[in-house]
Amino acid sequence: xxxxxxxxxxxxxxxxxxxxxxxxxxxxxxxxxxxxxxxxxxxxxxxxxxxxxxxxxxxxxxxxxxxxxxxxxxxxxxxxxxxxxxxxxxxxxxxxxxxxxxxxxxxxxxxxxxxxxxxxxxxxxxxxxxxxxxxxxxxxxxxxxxxxxxxxxxxxxxxxxxxxxxxxxxxxxxxxxxxxxxxxxxxxxxxxxxxxxxxxxxxxxxxxxxxxxxxxxxxxxxxxxxxxxxxxxxxxxxxxxxxxxxxxxxxxxxxxxxxxxxxxxxxxxxxxxxxxx
Numbered sequence: 001x002x003x004x005x006x007x008x009x010x011x012x013x014x015x016x017x018x019x020x021x022x023x024x025x026x027x028x029x030x031x032x033x034x035x036x037x038x039x040x041x042x043x044x045x046x047x048x049x050x051x052x053x054x055x056x057x058x059x060x061x062x063x064x065x066x067x068x069x070x071x072x073x074x075x076x077x078x079x080x081x082x083x084x085x086x087x088x089x090x091x092x093x094x095x096x097x098x099x100x101x102x103x104x105x106x107x108x109x110x111x112x113x114x115x116x117x118x119x120x121x122x123x124x125x126x127x128x129x130x131x132x133x134x135x136x137x138x139x140x141x142x143x144x145x146x147x148x149x150x151x152x153x154x155x156x157x158x159x160x161x162x163x164x165x166x167x168x169x170x171x172x173x174x175x176x177x178x179x180x181x182x183x184x185x186x187x188x189x190x191x192x193x194x195x196x197x198x199x200x201x202x203x204x205x206x207x208x209x210x211x212x213x214x215x216x217x218x219x220x221x222x223x224x225x226x227x228x229x230x231x232x233x234x235x236x237x238x239x240x241x242x243x244x245x246x247x248x249x250x251x252x253x254x255x256x257x258x259x260x261x262x263x264x265x266x267x268x269x270x271x272x273x274x275x276x277x
Contacts, residue, residue, distance in 0.1 A: 003042040005129065006030050010048035018047045025128050045129060050143075052136035054129070067137025069112050070149045077109070078116060085247045086110060087117045089228045089254035090176040095262040099173040101224075103163035103215065104180050108134050108156070110230070114178070115155040122174065123156060124163040131160035164218050175262055177219040180230040181212035181238070213239035220257060227257040 006028040009018035015032075022029035027045065030037070037044065037057060044055045046064070053066035068074070077083065087093070090100055098119045102111040105123035107130070115121045125131040141153035159166070163177075216238040219227040229238055233253050237243065243255035 004040060005043050005045055005054075006038065006041055007045045007047065008035060009033060010046055014047050014049060021047060021052075021132065025132060027129075045132075050136065050140055052133055054133065065107070065133070067107055067133045069108070069137060069141045069153060070144055070146060074109065074112065077113065082249055082252075083113050083117065085249050085254060086113060086230075089247050089256050090114060090119065090178055091226060091262060092117045092119065095175065098262075099175045101163060101166075101171070101174045101177045102180075103177055103219065104182075105134060105158070106130060106180065108137065110178070110180060111156060112152065116152045119155065120173070121156045122170070123158045124166070125158070125160060126162045128160060131158065134158050135160075164215070171222060171224075174222070175225045177222060177224050177227045178230075179212070179215060179219060179228070179238075181209075181215070216241065220259070225258070225260050225262045227259065229255040229257075231255055 007018055007022040007025065008030045009015050009032075011033055019029055021027075025045075030044075041057055043057060046053050046055055051066065053064040055064045056062060091098055092114075100111075100114050100119045100121045102108075102114070102121055102123045105111055105125040108123055111121045111123050123134060125134055135158060138153055138156060138158060141149050144150055144153075159170075216227065216229060220241070226244075229243070231237070231253055233248065233251065237255055241257070244258040245256050247254040247256065
């Protein structure tokens with residue numbers, strides 16, 4: 001069953017912006033900062049000036065979720081070894097100004113890492129609430145006093161909607177399509193974290209895995225150099241399609257489908273990987 005949400009302004013000064021956002025997202029707008037939260041509501045979208053956050057309701061609910069590219073966690077992730085695997089998978093270093101389409105942007109964390117690695121990233125997110133969180137997070141990053149944050153976010157652009165609806169002109173500068181479909185439900189031995197359970201309901205579609213399969217098949221039909229899919233280590237390949245090679249980390253792997261050579265490669269760079277990782 002899809003999650004039920006409402007929008008709340010943190011202060012009366014946010015009321016006008018909150019009303020416009022609630023109308024755009026098709027959400028109920030609660031009447032004022034001190035409004036009582038209706039029973040049966042799964043989460044609240046809270047607008048606080050230039051910040052937008054998602055708050056799960058109920059006892060022992062996890063903390064709020066927002067898109068904060070300048071957070072300590074994101075700065076720490078810059079030093080993580082997983083970034084190297086992600087960069088290698090999409091083709092960082094194989095041509096200047098690598099264009100990446102993140103077709104399942106979510107909270108944009110992998111997109112930001114790729115932009116930090118020098119890629120120009122187009123983020124697509126079809127869930128309107130998630131896209132709104134990204135929109136506010138990007139806007140805040142671009143206004144930040146940190147030049148690194150401003151420069152990195154400048155290499156990111158956002159489009160709300162299904163990546164499959166992009167016009168050919170919007171795909172013309174894309175070299176790699178990156179997919180990070182929602183992980184399959186875990187077994188009884190490992191319960192899904194509460195925040196992820198909420199996101200699974202927000203992202204719920206008819207036949208999630210089948211839709212991920214269709215998204216891969218669409219991506220493989222585009223005029224790009226490669227398609228990369230992030231998967232749990234033991235998960236089957238999407239659509240039963242064996243990748244050209246895989247890059248494996250401690251918790252996830254990247255299935256890399258090499259379709260053609262990168263154009264405008266650096267001197268001496270073959271622009272193509274044929275296997276092995």
